Amino acid sequence: MPQLSVIVYGPNTQGRLAELLDSLAAHPLTDAEVIVAAVGDWARETAEGHTPETIVVPLPDGTGDAAARSAGAARASGRWLHFVHAKDGLPAGAPRLIAERTAELDATDAPGVPGVPGVPGLPVDVLLFDHVTTTWRTSAAPSRDGRRLAAVGRAGRPLADAADLLRLAPLLGNRALRADFWRAHEERFGTDDEALAAHAALLHAGRVACLNQTAYEHRVLRPESLPPRAPEDRLALVDRYESLLPLTRNRRAPHAVLYDLMVRDLVRTFAREDLPDPVAREFFRRASLAAVRWRPPDHRRPAGLDGVRHALLEEGAYTRYRAFQAANRTRRAARKAVRTRKRQLGAKLRDHQYRRALDRPLDPGLAVFAAYWDRGVACNPAAIAAELAVRAPHIHPVWVVNRANAPLLPPGTDHVLPGTRRYWETLATATYLTNNVNFPDAVVKRPGQIHLQTHHGTPLKRMGLDQMDHPAAAKGLDFAALLARIDRWDYSVSANSHSTRMWERAYPSRYTSLDHGYPRNDVYYRATAADVRAARDRLGIPPGRTAVLYAPTHRDYEAGFTPRLDLAALADRLGEDTVLLVRAHYFYGGTASPLTGLRRSGRIIDVSSYDPVEELCLAADALVTDYSSIMFDYANLDRPIVIHADDWETYRTTRGVYFDLMAEHPGQVARTQEELTEIFASGAWRDESAAKARAAFRRRFCEYDDGRAAERVVRRVFLGEPEVSLPPVLPVEDRTPAPSPQEATA
Structure with a gap:
């Protein structure tokens, strides 16, 4: 029986699973096993590439996190379980740290007599440890949990004696659970709400222990890269605490801490989420009832603005709370307007011309093309423009080309020079904007405009946000500005599923991936022997x-x-x-x-x-x-x-x-x-x-x-045809590439 079962669960979100499993393979585990509850074919294929060291439990697409965790735990044979989401990471040596610490706990948790000094009556069921957080902006930022873990020390103790541990980030990844404890309470942990499961584990544990070392990397995905949540989903936050607080009855300290957490989360959610009024009213009503129902007898509101918010929530004063919010927003908006005005003065003339053009209606017959930072007619945009001329001649293409390369354009190419008045007017009124890089930050994405990102290669090297850990590659790249540019994309063209996954990871937003192939590569299947001979002659x-x-x-x-x-x-x-x-x-x-x-x-x-x-x-x-x-x-x-x-x-x-x-x-x-x-x-x-x-x-x-590929892109994006009407991709084995030079001269 291994000491620890590392249970990796979930879909291969944004391609993170491979590096997680690679990191585990790079540091072999002597007293632990790795089980992957792989949701979907991509996760299964990735996990199978790490067998036989890894046990793979294949699960169908759409399997929820709770079901995936249960499926992985059912195959586990370790004394302790560590649940790791497939999108997250493990620092080098983390499983060894956890295995050693849990072995130490097992050695001191021999059956004993309750109440007898020095002899524990209840086992340690949960081991808590520190973590780092990686986002789309930052890498491996330390948490604030270390001081709380250090304050508790290494000895196992009931949660009532260490209630502040409820304030740790509510992740299943920053805690290991005794396998017998998991199986005894599995139904109570069977929720896709990870925070609910993480808190429930602490509240059901006989005793908890701490490891004041980092053993988990929590990765926060950019919300704009995930499917949008329905406004009604926010109501589940109230349900979470309504499920947890009954577990704290007759446990004064845990109840007080959990109540504080609830009110903080409810107030923040209400303040930060732009909910439709009916949903906002229902959320506020239910939050107010919960705040009153579960308020501890000796509870004191915080001072300052937070205290005002708490009071209005407990009173159920929705209208007054909204007025309070509006006053605060007005003050912030006034300060922001002053800062914005200062920034705008530097580009007043350009902005004036551009803004005037933005008031004009979009031209449905106008398309802007650019490639390689305005170098000319090239790459995927060129192939799309050529196909557009055949299939949609009513759409007029205009190329953005810099002054140095403008003389090299094919005769008759309509073009604009960057920064000119016509340049801004064209960008403002064109319905279609196609580029293999990005348009400038100042470009405004208008309602009805369609931005098509074609890229210019299949990624071997790290791209986009994945360059944050490689400063030699990033060279001062403004990642916040990059994200703003990405959010303008409507479509992203891809040549293979590897690219699709890496683009969605490196450029996280809600664009639609077009798995249509790279238009620039069409020539490799259309060129004739005469084309090959002519190329060699030139x-x-x-x-x-x-x-x-x-x-x-x-x-x-x-x-x-x-x-x-x-x-x-x-x-x-x-x-x-x-x-x-x-x-x-x-x-x-x-x-x-x-x-x-x-x-x-x-x-x-x-x-x-x-x-x-x-x-x-x-x-x-x-x-x-x-x-x-x-x-x-x-x-x-x-x-x-x-x-x-x-x-x-x-x-x-x-x-x-x-x-x-x-x-x-x-x-x-x-x-x-x-x-x-x-x-x-x-x-x-x-x-x-x-x-x-x-x-x-x-x-x-x-x-x-x-x-x-160009045909599929033009029909889908410019002609608005549904995906199902496009020609299916021909299997690789059924394709005939252009003849080789030897074949072309035979």
């Missing part, structure tokens, strides 16, 4: 040569582009029949290219400024990259991919990644230039093992790319 690749595209990504810890390969030496080793197409990351477009002196007889071609990149992929026989998202797009062609990962550990640490590329790679992997050269010299770059790895990679990351 690049000057001689007939019969093997073209290898080398496209490394940006390093956050480097200031400029420095090739990590000796390209001249590599070209010499690969021989006369191989041409290297070398493309630096677009972040370095303004720097002098170190490749200038390496062009020799056409065997090295600097394609850093060549657009579109899709044409380079069509022309290449193989791709060499490190961590660039180009690998996910190129995989659609089902051509060889070689990963050159000489600094994987550094990149993984400084940037952060979502999965282990060394374990889930699309072909052969080289850690040095010598290994890379040998992969090509030996033919391993296109052998059977490389093809097998590529096939698995394509199934996972080319999931929705089948050549009709």
Whole structure:
């Protein structure tokens, strides 16, 4: 029998389950077992990737938290149970700490005689410990619970002697429960209201003990990323305390603490929630009845404004309470207006023009497109605009392009320059706004406007809010402003379920994910042999040569582009029949290219400024990259991919990644230039093992790319067609990619 059963339960919310299980696997448990009550297929698949060390209990989608906890506990064999939600985390060594502390409690909790000094009459049923909290804004912030845990000390004691422990964060994750105690009271803990279950555990326990060390990470998800709650759901807060307070009868100290908690929570909820008037009145009425019914005889109201609020609540004075609220809001609004006015003076002219344009009606036939911070017609927005011209020619596209790139636009492209009067007028009146990054913070999301976020790659590296723990990547990113920009999105385009989940995690809001594929990748299934030959001709690749595209990504810890390969030496080793197409990351477009002196007889071609990149992929026989998202797009062609990962550990640490590329790679992997050269010299770059790895990679990351992504997006977003009417995604095995260069010249 293990000492501790760690029961992980719930759906794989925002992809957090994998890192939780990875952290457990990184620190093997000597006297504990891990059980995953996996809700839904994604959680089950993730958990099964950690077997046999993990016991998996698969549960259908929609299974509630209480049912999931019970299912996990039914499989548990440990003496103690620790319930960990799949979205949360465990600091390194936390299970060991809990197992050791509970073993210590078991050793001192031998059966004894009640009332005999030194011999406990009741066992310790609940062990409490400290936690940290991670939100969408902060990482691992310490709790305020430590001082309360320290004040109680290590000895087990009845709750009546330590009632202040009821003020600890009401989480099941910051407490371990004796297995026999759980089974004896399981029906009382069988609620999806975690706070109710956490408090009930304390109130039913014979004795409680503390561990003044951090052993849990509570992750608070952004409310805007979760389904909206119905206003009536707030009434459950009153029900929670109406269920708990009867358990404190004849227990003076716990009753007083729990009553204070109830009144505080009821007042805060009423003040902070913008409830419809009928719901607000019912909430206030029930809260008032509970406040009077359960008020301790010697209760004293707090001083100041809180005391006024408590008095009005107990009196049931709804109208006077609302007037009190309104007066306070008026004072705060006046102070805020002064601050806002000061900020507005700096951009008065722009705001005036923009605000005037915002008063004009939306133009249903106007669409704004932008890509890569206004660099021009490119990427997913370009593919969508092209499809729009065919399927909805009545919608006029206008591109946002910076002054430097405007001369490079295709002839006849209607465009605006950022910051100009027409720019703001167009953004104010267009019905559709499409971008693969974000529009400026000053852009107002109008009712009726549709913001389409297309992204520009499949994420290997950490993105969005997930960069908070990686300052080298974030570089002072304003996360609050980022969240405001995310909240403007109506749709987010995705190429695979991995991306969908990571976008919803890194960019938490209530947009609709479009699992339609990346429109820019349609060309990989539509291009003909003639298109492939034409691409190679434009690049000057001689007939019969093997073209290898080398496209490394940006390093956050480097200031400029420095090739990590000796390209001249590599070209010499690969021989006369191989041409290297070398493309630096677009972040370095303004720097002098170190490749200038390496062009020799056409065997090295600097394609850093060549657009579109899709044409380079069509022309290449193989791709060499490190961590660039180009690998996910190129995989659609089902051509060889070689990963050159000489600094994987550094990149993984400084940037952060979502999965282990060394374990889930699309072909052969080289850690040095010598290994890379040998992969090509030996033919391993296109052998059977490389093809097998590529096939698995394509199934996972080319999931929705089948050549009709742009069609699905245009019909769904611009033409308003329902999801069920769109063409279904063709299975990977039934797709026919564009012909390879060898096939195109056969």
